[in-house]
Amino acid sequence: MGRRRKRAIRTVKRTLPSVFSCPRCGNISVRVSNDKDHTNIICGNCSLSKTYETAHNKEPVDVYNDFVDWFMKSGVIA
Numbered sequence: 001m002g003r004r005r006k007r008a009i010r011t012v013k014r015t016l017p018s019v020f021s022c023p024r025c026g027n028i029s030v031r032v033s034n035d036k037d038h039t040n041i042i043c044g045n046c047s048l049s050k051t052y053e054t055a056h057n058k059e060p061v062d063v064y065n066d067f068v069d070w071f072m073k074s075g076v077i078a
């Protein structure tokens, strides 16, 4: 038989999504940003936001999951 199918070339860098959908307004406009002491997460559409003191180096997606969880629990429904 011939050669095996080529492997898809993957970039080594993890390219995790950095924009997420907002639990309040539904727009894909939630961004996670880090500065040296904090992790900020904010929706660019409705300004729902939360700041975490970054002692833990979470992945953006973990921060997002926490954010959604917080939002659901807090019942901050617009």
Ligand SMILES: [Zn+2]
Pocket: 022, 023, 024, 025, 026, 027, 043, 044, 045, 046, 047, 048
């Ligand atoms: Zn929003």
